[in-house]
Amino acid sequence: MEVKNFEAWDYVVFAGLFVISSGIGVFFAIKERKKATSREFLVGGRQMSFGPVALSLTASFMSAVTVLGTPAEVYRFGASFLLFIISYAFVVLFTSELFLPVFYRSGITSTYEYLQLRFNKIVRYAATVIYIVQTILYTGVVVYAPALALNQVTGFDLWGSVFATGIVCTFYCSLGGLKAVVWTDAFQMVVMIVGFLTVLIQGSNHAGGFHNVLEHSRNGSRLNVVDFDVDPLRRHTFWTITVGGTFTWLGIYGVNQSTIQRCISCKTEKHAKLALYFNLLGLWMIAVCAVFCGLIMYSNFKDCDPWTSGAISAPDQLMPYFVMKIFDTMPGLPGLFVACAFSGTLSTVAASINALATVTFEDFVKSCFPHLSDKKSTWISKGLCLLFGILCTSMAVVASFMGSVVQVPGIVHYITPYTNIFAKKLCLISYYVLFFSKGALGGLIAGITLSFWVAIGSFIYPAPVSKTLPLPLSIEQCVQTNITATVGPQLSSRPALADTWYSLSYLYFSAVGFLGCVAAGLIISFLTGKQRGEDVDPLLIRPVCNLFCFWSKKCKTLCWCGVQHEQKTEQDYLDSGNARKQGVESALQNGLKQESLAQIPGYNPEDKSNSVKEKTTHF
The missing domain is CATH 1.10.10 (Arc Repressor Mutant, subunit A)
Incomplete structure (x- = not known):
C-alpha cells in the first residue's frame, strides 16, 4: 500500500486534539485543587449534570473500533449493523429503569459493592478481579486501533502512536479525575461527529451524490438490512444483533463500572436517567454515521476493491485508505479524521482508567486501609490512574497480534460475563431472590467457563466460510491485476463441535455466559437451600415485573417472591x-x-x- 504523509495542517489539527484534551485535565486539576478528596476525584462529588455525562457515555463506548471497524463491516457485509439501534434502545431502557435505580439509591461508588450488600465479599472480589483483567485487555485493543490508522495513512511509527495515546490519556485522567474525563469526552464527541460528517459529505460528492450511493448500495445488496434467519451460526442477522447485541451491550451499559460511575456522579437520579436517554440519541447518531460511511465507501470502491486488489493488506485499513483518497487535495481534513478516530480512543481509555482506579480503591484499598485521610486517598487514586494507564498502554502490544478490529473487542470484551451476576439478579430478580449466595458464585464460575470455552474454540476453529462470507466485491476497473489470493489453513479434521458450538456468532457469547450463569446458580441454590424473600432488602431489588403496568397488583406481588416491596416504596x-x-x-x-x-x-x-x-x- 502506498503511504501518503500528513501535511502541516494535518499535524496542526491532529495535535490540537491532544493539546485541548490535556488542557482540560490541567484546568480541572487547578479548579478542583481545594476539593482534595477521593470522592471528588473519582465521582465528581456527585454533582454532575446530565448533558456532559450523556456525551461522555456516548464517546466512551463508541471508540476507534466503531470509527474504523463499523464502516469496513458495512462495506463487506452490508448495512445490517444498523439493527444495533434496536438493541441500543432495549439496553438503555433496561439500564435506566432496572439497574440505575438500584445502584443510585444504594449509595455505592463501585458497582461491586452491590455484590457484597446482596451476597458476600467473595463474590464481590471475584467479580472485581475479572473486571480489572477484562478491561485492561479491551483497552489494549482500543489503544492499538487508532495507532494502526495513523500508521497506515501517515507512516508514523505505530508504537510511537500507542505510547502517545497512553501518555495523554493517563495525564489528564490523573490530573483532573472524573470531571476532566467527562468534559474531555464531551469535546471528543464533538470531534467524532465533525469527523464523520466531513467524510459523509466529501465521500458523497466523490460518488456523484447521495442518491448514487443508495443506488449503488442497493445494486450491491448492501441495503438488505433485515435477515430473519434464526441460524445462530450466522454472524449478523436480525436475531443475533437484536437478541445477542442486547445481552452484549447490557453487560456494558447495565452494570459496567465505567457507565454506572458516571451515572451516579449526577446530582440526582433524574439527571442520571436523562443522561442515559440523551446518550441513546448519541449512540444512534454515531451508528447511523458509521453505517453510511460504509455505504459511501462501497459506492466509491464498487468497481475496484482495494483489499482484493492488494492496495491494502487488511479490511481494517479500508477507512483510512478511503479518507486519504477523498481528501487527497484538502490539507487538514485527513488530520481531522485521524483526530476523530483518536477521540474515540482517548475517551474510552480515559474512562476505563478512571473506572479501574475507582474499583481498585473502593474494593481493595479502602478494605485494607479504612481510615485513610482525604489527602492520602486522593494521592492513592491518582497513583492508581497512573498505574492502570501504564498497564492499558502496554496491553496494546498484545492487541497487535489479534485479528479484525471490529470482532476482537467482541471476543475480548464480551467473553467475561461477570456482568451476568448482576443481570441474573436484576433481570430475573423475581426468581433469584429466593437463592443463597453460593448459587451466585457458582453461576459466575460457570458463566465464565462457558464463555471462554466457546470464544477460544472459535479462535482455533473459525466458523465455516458459508456463515461468514462477505458480499461480492469487484476488481474490474483496478489498474493493478497482479492479484494473489490467499487461503487460510485448511484443517484435515475438525471436532464435532467445530461447526456448531465453536461457530456461534460472537454476539451470542454473552448470552451463553448469561444462560450458563443462571442455570448453574439455580441448580446450586436449590441444592444448598433457598433464601427467604422477607430477608432480602427491597432497596437491593428492582423487579422486572414492575415495568408491566398492565399486570395486576396480585400478579406483581406473586412475582416478588416474598420481598416486601409494598412496605417501603421507592418514593x-x-x-x-x-x-x-x-x-x-x-x-x-x-x-x-x-x-x-x-x-x-x-x-x-x-x-x-x-x-x-x-x-x-x-x-
Whole structure:
C-alpha cells in the first residue's frame, strides 16, 4: 500500500486534539485543587449534570473500533449493523429503569459493592478481579486501533502512536479525575461527529451524490438490512444483533463500572436517567454515521476493491485508505479524521482508567486501609490512574497480534460475563431472590467457563466460510491485476463441535455466559437451600415485573417472591433520604450540638462520616 504523509495542517489539527484534551485535565486539576478528596476525584462529588455525562457515555463506548471497524463491516457485509439501534434502545431502557435505580439509591461508588450488600465479599472480589483483567485487555485493543490508522495513512511509527495515546490519556485522567474525563469526552464527541460528517459529505460528492450511493448500495445488496434467519451460526442477522447485541451491550451499559460511575456522579437520579436517554440519541447518531460511511465507501470502491486488489493488506485499513483518497487535495481534513478516530480512543481509555482506579480503591484499598485521610486517598487514586494507564498502554502490544478490529473487542470484551451476576439478579430478580449466595458464585464460575470455552474454540476453529462470507466485491476497473489470493489453513479434521458450538456468532457469547450463569446458580441454590424473600432488602431489588403496568397488583406481588416491596416504596426511600438530608444540613447550618442532631429521624450519632450526603445516599 502506498503511504501518503500528513501535511502541516494535518499535524496542526491532529495535535490540537491532544493539546485541548490535556488542557482540560490541567484546568480541572487547578479548579478542583481545594476539593482534595477521593470522592471528588473519582465521582465528581456527585454533582454532575446530565448533558456532559450523556456525551461522555456516548464517546466512551463508541471508540476507534466503531470509527474504523463499523464502516469496513458495512462495506463487506452490508448495512445490517444498523439493527444495533434496536438493541441500543432495549439496553438503555433496561439500564435506566432496572439497574440505575438500584445502584443510585444504594449509595455505592463501585458497582461491586452491590455484590457484597446482596451476597458476600467473595463474590464481590471475584467479580472485581475479572473486571480489572477484562478491561485492561479491551483497552489494549482500543489503544492499538487508532495507532494502526495513523500508521497506515501517515507512516508514523505505530508504537510511537500507542505510547502517545497512553501518555495523554493517563495525564489528564490523573490530573483532573472524573470531571476532566467527562468534559474531555464531551469535546471528543464533538470531534467524532465533525469527523464523520466531513467524510459523509466529501465521500458523497466523490460518488456523484447521495442518491448514487443508495443506488449503488442497493445494486450491491448492501441495503438488505433485515435477515430473519434464526441460524445462530450466522454472524449478523436480525436475531443475533437484536437478541445477542442486547445481552452484549447490557453487560456494558447495565452494570459496567465505567457507565454506572458516571451515572451516579449526577446530582440526582433524574439527571442520571436523562443522561442515559440523551446518550441513546448519541449512540444512534454515531451508528447511523458509521453505517453510511460504509455505504459511501462501497459506492466509491464498487468497481475496484482495494483489499482484493492488494492496495491494502487488511479490511481494517479500508477507512483510512478511503479518507486519504477523498481528501487527497484538502490539507487538514485527513488530520481531522485521524483526530476523530483518536477521540474515540482517548475517551474510552480515559474512562476505563478512571473506572479501574475507582474499583481498585473502593474494593481493595479502602478494605485494607479504612481510615485513610482525604489527602492520602486522593494521592492513592491518582497513583492508581497512573498505574492502570501504564498497564492499558502496554496491553496494546498484545492487541497487535489479534485479528479484525471490529470482532476482537467482541471476543475480548464480551467473553467475561461477570456482568451476568448482576443481570441474573436484576433481570430475573423475581426468581433469584429466593437463592443463597453460593448459587451466585457458582453461576459466575460457570458463566465464565462457558464463555471462554466457546470464544477460544472459535479462535482455533473459525466458523465455516458459508456463515461468514462477505458480499461480492469487484476488481474490474483496478489498474493493478497482479492479484494473489490467499487461503487460510485448511484443517484435515475438525471436532464435532467445530461447526456448531465453536461457530456461534460472537454476539451470542454473552448470552451463553448469561444462560450458563443462571442455570448453574439455580441448580446450586436449590441444592444448598433457598433464601427467604422477607430477608432480602427491597432497596437491593428492582423487579422486572414492575415495568408491566398492565399486570395486576396480585400478579406483581406473586412475582416478588416474598420481598416486601409494598412496605417501603421507592418514593418512601427518596422521601426518607431527603428528610434526613434536609434535617442534618439545617442542623449543621444552625450550629446545633450533637445531642440536637440525634433528634433528627434516621440520624446515627455513631456515624463518623464527615459528608452529609454520605448519610443520605443509601436511601
